[in-house]
Amino acid sequence: MSPILNPFSLFFASIFTSNILLANFLGMCSFISISKDMKSSNGLGLAVTFVLVITGMANWAVLHLILIPLGLEYLRYIVFIVVIAAVVQILEMVIDRVSPALYMSLGIFLPLITVNCAILGVVLFIEIRAYTFVQSIIFSLGSGLGWWLAIMALSAIRKKVDKAPVPAGLQGAGITLITIGFMAMAFIGFSGMLQVQ
Amino acid sequence: MFQKQAIMRKVVYSLIPISLWSLYLYGWRVLAVTGVVFGVGVLSEFVMEKARNKKVSEAVLVTSALLALSLPPGVPLWVAAVASAFAVVMGKGVYGGFGRNIFNPAITGRIFTYISFPLLLQTTWMIPGGFGTLGMNGQATSSSIIEAVFVLLIIGVAFLLITKNYEKKGFVLWTILGSVAVTILLYVITAYSGLLGPEIDVVATVTPLEIYRGATGETLPAAYSYLRENSLLNLFLGRRSGSIGESSILLISLAGIYLIYTKTANWRMIVMTLVSAALLTGILFFTGAMTRLSPMMSPEGKTLLESLEMITKFLFSGSLFFVAVFMSTDPVSAPNKPSSQLVYGLLIGGVTIVIRVFSGFPEGTSFGILIANTFASLIDEVMPSPKKKAKAAAPAQASAKA
Numbered sequence: 001m002s003p004i005l006n007p008f009s010l011f012f013a014s015i016f017t018s019n020i021l022l023a024n025f026l027g028m029c030s031f032i033s034i035s036k037d038m039k040s041s042n043g044l045g046l047a048v049t050f051v052l053v054i055t056g057m058a059n060w061a062v063l064h065l066i067l068i069p070l071g072l073e074y075l076r077y078i079v080f081i082v083v084i085a086a087v088v089q090i091l092e093m094v095i096d097r098v099s100p101a102l103y104m105s106l107g108i109f110l111p112l113i114t115v116n117c118a119i120l121g122v123v124l125f126i127e128i129r130a131y132t133f134v135q136s137i138i139f140s141l142g143s144g145l146g147w148w149l150a151i152m153a154l155s156a157i158r159k160k161v162d163k164a165p166v167p168a169g170l171q172g173a174g175i176t177l178i179t180i181g182f183m184a185m186a187f188i189g190f191s192g193m194l195q196v197q
Numbered sequence: 198m199f200q201k202q203a204i205m206r207k208v209v210y211s212l213i214p215i216s217l218w219s220l221y222l223y224g225w226r227v228l229a230v231t232g233v234v235f236g237v238g239v240l241s242e243f244v245m246e247k248a249r250n251k252k253v254s255e256a257v258l259v260t261s262a263l264l265a266l267s268l269p270p271g272v273p274l275w276v277a278a279v280a281s282a283f284a285v286v287m288g289k290g291v292y293g294g295f296g297r298n299i300f301n302p303a304i305t306g307r308i309f310t311y312i313s314f315p316l317l318l319q320t321t322w323m324i325p326g327g328f329g330t331l332g333m334n335g336q337a338t339s340s341s342i343i344e345a346v347f348v349l350l351i352i353g354v355a356f357l358l359i360t361k362n363y364e365k366k367g368f369v370l371w372t373i374l375g376s377v378a379v380t381i382l383l384y385v386i387t388a389y390s391g392l393l394g395p396e397i398d399v400v401a402t403v404t405p406l407e408i409y410r411g412a413t414g415e416t417l418p419a420a421y422s423y424l425r426e427n428s429l430l431n432l433f434l435g436r437r438s439g440s441i442g443e444s445s446i447l448l449i450s451l452a453g454i455y456l457i458y459t460k461t462a463n464w465r466m467i468v469m470t471l472v473s474a475a476l477l478t479g480i481l482f483f484t485g486a487m488t489r490l491s492p493m494m495s496p497e498g499k500t501l502l503e504s505l506e507m508i509t510k511f512l513f514s515g516s517l518f519f520v521a522v523f524m525s526t527d528p529v530s531a532p533n534k535p536s537s538q539l540v541y542g543l544l545i546g547g548v549t550i551v552i553r554v555f556s557g558f559p560e561g562t563s564f565g566i567l568i569a570n571t572f573a574s575l576i577d578e579v580m581p582s583p584k585k586k587a588k589a590a591a592p593a594q595a596s597a598k599a
Contacts, residue, residue: 152575153571153574153575156575156577157299157571157575159578161297164293164297165249165293165294165297166292166293166297167290167291179299182299182300182567182571185567186308186564186567188312188564189548189552189556189563189565190556190564191557191558192556192557192558193551193552193555193556193557194555
């Protein structure tokens with residue numbers, strides 16, 4: 001939309017002011033379930049960041065080089081998901097080969113990145129806000145790092161909370177959701193600071 | 198009745214001078230707000246701890262005191278009640294009570310109401326001085342008898358539950374009747390002695406931080422004259438509008454020194470918060486980034502001394518000192534390692550100033566604390582643990598070299 005968008009402010013905006021998790025609430029399911037363990041959170045954060053950057057670039061190229069010239073924009077949702085699925089499949093094979101331990105700890109959630117709403121969300125944001133190629137790389141990288149940062153902060157908090165005598169009815173997902181609420185409350189402070197579009 | 202906690206007591210002592218000063222600034226409203234916050238806070242804590250068969254901790258007094266002092270003086274009392282209940286139940290209770298909270302309870306209550314009822318918390322400043330007789334701004338009515346009854350009823354019920362005298366026959370009735378009687382008496386006395394202040398007079402007043410932002414064009418001369426009236430000395434002594442306890446830099450600094458001296462509070466967080474805020478303000482000011490707030494924050498046409506004065510005024514306004522001394526040092530929600538405490542303070546100060554200058558909110562201290570709380574556990578995980586061996590080895594190496 002706006003080529004004047006400062007790349008630095010876009011980068012910091014996508015990490016902090018419009019954090020994909022805490023401001024847009026995308027990618028919540030794996031955020032809650034994986035954050036139990038710090039090591040897998042780290043791995044998943046890395047995986048999400050990686051997938052985001054790759055799919056961000058790939059889908060931008062597909063949209064602007066194939067779909068729009070051929071007038072096939074109405075197919076974009078299906079195509080986006082297919083591209084994401086392909087990238088995740090490749091990533092899964094790579095991780096299985098490089099680090100079997102990480103592969104085991106990520107378990108079902110690695111294939112689930114395919115349907116992680118954060119990924120599709122970022123791809124759709126890129127489309128709606130009409131970012132340029134470079135902007136979409138910056139935005140997807142920032143969003144991935146923001147997601148990574150948020151899940152690391154939550155898993156560190158959960159490590160502490162797990163030892164606390166939380167009321168029985170709130171243990172597990174309940175107290176985690178409350179914690180996420182507080183985190184989101186903190187991030188409201190950044191609202192209205194930077195423009196993402 | 199209470200679980201004894203020496204550290205928490207010292208914090209309460211250090212808050213006494215600040216409370217007395219706020220009494221001079223805003224009068225009866227301070228008592229009302231503090232009463233409601235304490236009543237509801239203790240009551241919520243009692244309910245939460247009853248389920249665990251534990252006593253009410255003294256920490257709830259600190260939480261209530263800090264929350265009460267961080268609210269605007271003209272805040273409607275039901276908002277104060279909501280803030281207090283949220284702070285104690287959601288900020289602390291659900292995490293398992295004292296010592297387990299991830300986020301600073303007082304701040305969670307403050308932010309929750311700040312986000313939910315922004316108008317009620319941003320427009321209820323009072324003109325400081327004269328025991329609150331100078332009136333207040335817009336929205337809220339000044340004290341009303343219903344509010345006063347509300348205060349004493351809550352305090353009465355809290356008192357009843359805690360002293361466990363509610364089993365005795367007739368005690369409940371007498372407490373309620375007594376509360377009402379005392380309230381009416383108090384109201385009549387204050388109303389006729391003029392201590393209550395003008396009931397309907399609406400006097401618009403804003404905090405210095407709101408003056409610094411948004412003053413452009415036509416409002417600029419008024420802002421400049423306001424700036425001159427609010428001299429550095431006035432800001433330092435605390436003769437300015439703002440939240441109940443945030444204004445007096447002098448008293449807060451003294452309390453901070455007392456807390457550091459008695460080893461109740463950790464100097465690292467206080468110093469780092471202030472230093473990082475000051476440095477960032479300086480950088481933003483001299484690079485001209487603060488001009489986006491208002492042309493009067495521009496470094497152009499100012500001598501070095503005037504620039505420094507402007508920066509100091511910016512730091513002295515708002516609740517930066519109050520938060521640095523009392524909120525950032527909460528031992529429970531802060532990280533434990535010395536190195537991570539430095540980073541924690543840095544984060545609070547930095548985020549505060551960034552929000553003050555760039556975001557839509559005039560004040561960022563509460564958000565700064567909440568964001569630092571969010572990352573406190575992570576900072577603690579990431580920072581290298583203080584190696585006792587290394588410390589022991591370092592002098593040995595030094596002596597070996599010598």
